[in-house]
Amino acid sequence: MKTVQVNIVTPDGPVYEADVEMVSVRAESGELGILAGHVPMVAPLKIGAVRLKHSGSTELVAVSGGFVEVRPEKVTILAQAAETSAKVDVDRAKSAKQRAEEHLNHPNESDVRRAELALKRALNRLNVAGK
Structure with a gap:
């Protein structure tokens, strides 16, 4: 091919x-x-x-x-x-996911969009790392 x-x-x-x-x-x-x-x-x-x-x-x-x-x-x-x-720092990605979820659970209008994007990035990294 x-x-x-x-x-x-x-x-x-x-x-x-x-x-x-x-x-x-x-x-x-x-x-x-x-x-x-x-x-x-x-x-x-x-x-x-x-x-x-x-x-x-x-x-x-x-x-x-x-x-x-x-x-x-x-x-x-x-x-x-x-x-x-192989390069994804799983612990760092999990921490970023947790921080983003906390921001979304206690929303401040200016932080909601940033938290949503941070959560998407963290979940993507964890999915790629197979975690």
Whole structure:
């Protein structure tokens, strides 16, 4: 099967670089599956897991929004934050989840949206880490 080069980059630097058979992302417009030769496009991403399939296995990378740029032979994901499943600090993610839930249980109008986003990011990281 043909492969496509994938680069996931954050402001802190590269997080993932490899050739994969398929990339799946959660774009604002819905789920996208990308194979080699895909039509060029750019799309904003939701908080979610990027699924990277190669050699019969799937790797997960948690991303906190950003953009995906697709070219026929290359996919670049520019994310505000990204972590591979092996790099997720589970204790830190659980603490962030707990803080966000506390903010949502005792809402202050200005904090509700921030707490919702923090909760989504924490849950995404825990899902990617398999916890």
